[in-house]
Amino acid sequence: MSYNYQDHYFHRARKDRYLSRAVYKLDEIQKKYKIFRPGDRVLDMGAAPGSWLQLVSGVVGSRGRVVGVDLKEIAHSFPPQVKVYQSDVFEPRFRDFLLREHAPFDVIVSDMAPATSGIKAADSARSELLFEQSLELIREQLKPRGHFLAKIFQGSQFHSLLQEVKRQFDWVKVVKPDASKKKSKEIYILAMRFRKPSPPSSPGDEKEDRGAQA
Numbered sequence: 001m002s003y004n005y006q007d008h009y010f011h012r013a014r015k016d017r018y019l020s021r022a023v024y025k026l027d028e029i030q031k032k033y034k035i036f037r038p039g040d041r042v043l044d045m046g047a048a049p050g051s052w053l054q055l056v057s058g059v060v061g062s063r064g065r066v067v068g069v070d071l072k073e074i075a076h077s078f079p080p081q082v083k084v085y086q087s088d089v090f091e092p093r094f095r096d097f098l099l100r101e102h103a104p105f106d107v108i109v110s111d112m113a114p115a116t117s118g119i120k121a122a123d124s125a126r127s128e129l130l131f132e133q134s135l136e137l138i139r140e141q142l143k144p145r146g147h148f149l150a151k152i153f154q155g156s157q158f159h160s161l162l163q164e165v166k167r168q169f170d171w172v173k174v175v176k177p178d179a180s181k182k183k184s185k186e187i188y189i190l191a192m193r194f195r196k197p198s199p200p201s202s203p204g205d206e207k208e209d210r211g212a213q214a
């Protein structure tokens with residue numbers, strides 16, 4: 001990627017008052033695949049500094065809810081439908097809290113990235129671990145027929161993780177948005193319509209189903 005390429009998205013974000021150039025990756029995906037709808041309940045994992053929260057809160061509107069979580073503090077002030085937390089999203093007590101207070105979600109997104117070492121194999125292994133942990137989290141927190149979008153640095157586990165996602169969703173696509181640096185191993189897996197395994201007996205399930213329109 002050239003300096004000018006990076007510069008373009010950086011300056012565009014400042015002009016559009018977004019907190020990060022990362023917003024244009026999600027914006028492109030949303031424009032093409034319409035993963036969020038007004039009124040949706042969304043979990044954003046790895047949300048700091050908050051540009052995805054800015055975009056998604058506008059789409060879901062005041063009837064929706066967007067929960068952002070990051071290891072780092074998220075200092076920006078968002079509209080009331082946005083709730084932000086500083087935590088490791090996989091920390092068991094935080095997961096329990098999410099389940100109690102906010103789940104189930106219509107859409108779960110992850111732009112999580114590990115602290116990078118510069119050693120590509122190590123960095124992709126860490127990113128793949130984050131992805132694998134995210135897959136476990138969505139099993140308990142995503143609605144039947146809900147959607148999942150997550151960043152992953154492609155490494156040796158990429159294809160087996162992709163197969164795992166394909167087993168769990170009706171429709172899966174690997175996406176490399178224009179705003180994603182060409183040289184980066186970063187890629188997004190978009191998975192729509194979660195085939196949530198039914199619990200033994202759960203009469204309330206139908207109410208939680210996102211429905212067939214997504």
Ligand SMILES: C[S@@+](CC[C@H](N)C(=O)[O-])C[C@H]1O[C@@H](n2cnc3c(N)ncnc32)[C@H](O)[C@@H]1O
Nearest residue numbers: 046048049050051052070071088089111112113
């Ligand atoms: C590329 S940034 C996200 C940018 C964000 N999408 C935006 O639009 O502003 C990746 C974030 O993932 C966070 N992260 C990594 N591992 C995490 C974890 N286990 N729990 C919560 N956040 C995590 C990092 O702290 C970092 O802020």
